[in-house]
Amino acid sequence: MNKTIKVVIGIAILCAVAVAGYYGYNAGKEEEVAKNELFAMDTHMVFTVYGENGDEIIADSMDEVVNLENQLSTNIASSQVGKINSEGQGILKKDGAILMEKSILLNKQTDGLFNPAIYPVVEAWGFTKEEYRVPSQSELDALLPITKIQDVNYDKSTGQVTFNKEGMAIDFGAIAKGYTSSKVIKMFKDAGVKSAIINLGGNVQTLGTKPNGEKWRVGIQHPEISDGYLGIIDIEDKAVITSGGYERFFEEGGKKYHHIIDPRTGSPAESGIESATIVADDGTLADGLSTSLFIMGKEKAIKFWRNSDLDFQFILYTKDGKLLVSEGIADDFTSDTAPIEIIKKK
Ligand code: AMP
Ligand code: MG
Numbered sequence: 001m002n003k004t005i006k007v008v009i010g011i012a013i014l015c016a017v018a019v020a021g022y023y024g025y026n027a028g029k030e031e032e033v034a035k036n037e038l039f040a041m042d043t044h045m046v047f048t049v050y051g052e053n054g055d056e057i058i059a060d061s062m063d064e065v066v067n068l069e070n071q072l073s074t075n076i077a078s079s080q081v082g083k084i085n086s087e088g089q090g091i092l093k094k095d096g097a098i099l100m101e102k103s104i105l106l107n108k109q110t111d112g113l114f115n116p117a118i119y120p121v122v123e124a125w126g127f128t129k130e131e132y133r134v135p136s137q138s139e140l141d142a143l144l145p146i147t148k149i150q151d152v153n154y155d156k157s158t159g160q161v162t163f164n165k166e167g168m169a170i171d172f173g174a175i176a177k178g179y180t181s182s183k184v185i186k187m188f189k190d191a192g193v194k195s196a197i198i199n200l201g202g203n204v205q206t207l208g209t210k211p212n213g214e215k216w217r218v219g220i221q222h223p224e225i226s227d228g229y230l231g232i233i234d235i236e237d238k239a240v241i242t243s244g245g246y247e248r249f250f251e252e253g254g255k256k257y258h259h260i261i262d263p264r265t266g267s268p269a270e271s272g273i274e275s276a277t278i279v280a281d282d283g284t285l286a287d288g289l290s291t292s293l294f295i296m297g298k299e300k301a302i303k304f305w306r307n308s309d310l311d312f313q314f315i316l317y318t319k320d321g322k323l324l325v326s327e328g329i330a331d332d333f334t335s336d337t338a339p340i341e342i343i344k345k346k
Contacts, residue, residue: 041069228337245259
């Protein structure tokens with residue numbers, strides 16, 4: 001079974017447990033619940049809404065997810081991004097424009113580690129078409145000069161994108177799901193929903209609390225134990241987004257190669273981190289930072305968090321089996337699989 005699907009099913013089971021817990025606790029006063037699933041953005045998505053008109057509200061949000069995919073996917077030739085990549089220029093509108101601006105900002109904030117122009121390298125490794133291969137260092141060295149964000153010209157007023165070099169391309173894959181979950185949660189909120197949870201391939205975002213007022217319990221996938229959790233985080237009104245080398249990878253010559261590229265080398269990041277989870281109000285930020293902290297590694301990630309005025313918390317699982325948890329969520333996170341070190345702001 002595909003790993004992502006396993007994660008989803010695992011977390012779906014957890015949510016189901018949470019829901020069952022609610023009914024047990026609040027017997028006789030059951031809140032209406034609507035649930036639906038969708039496969040989009042290469043991801044199994046589960047939507048759960050409590051309260052009235054849940055089915056219609058979810059249906060509208062699923063239409064919006066498909067709309068976002070049609071605008072943003074690199075794999076859809078007619079999408080805004082697909083056209084820009086094949087024609088070497090084009091226009092970004094609405095959501096595409098927002099993601100471009102957020103990506104440029106994140107690139108700056110992470111000293112270039114978050115890089116939406118890394119796509120030609122991701123392609124060379126075969127991750128875009130699942131035709132995996134290990135490119136030679138000389139091939140990567142030839143590609144790196146066409147992955148510089150400074151060579152992406154973006155005109156904010158018109159949405160026009162042009163590239164300074166031939167062969168350049170952009171990809172919002174590292175923030176699109178977080179953006180999507182934030183947008184769906186906003187749609188739920190605007191429709192009057194007070195309690196909801198969505199799960200986009202293991203990335204979870206919640207609205208409010210469970211109907212009984214308790215926090216949502218979200219399991220974080222264990223990178224080495226399929227269907228096992230690194231730990232459980234209790235949240236309300238938050239996105240919980242994880243990047244891990246275990247999510248998409250191939251093996252060649254006994255070595256694993258995953259999909260998160262260090263833009264300094266053109267190869268999968270080897271930072272000593274197995275998975276990076278970000279907890280934040282803003283799903284887009286959480287998604288962008290989960291990819292970025294994964295690449296940074298432990299020391300740099302901690303320093304980044306300490307010096308940053310961005311509002312987020314993290315759970316890092318290191319290759320030597322330790323959990324580093326930032327102090328803002330330490331009381332809400334439990335694990336019976338690994339020792340926890342709480343990281344303090346100062
Ligand atoms: P995520 O699962 O959110 O960490 O995103 C991983 C995806 O983002 C990959 O499958 C690539 O499409 C893309 N990607 C890989 N490396 C980077 C990077 N350094 N910066 C931005 N996007 C990246
Ligand atoms: Mg990400």
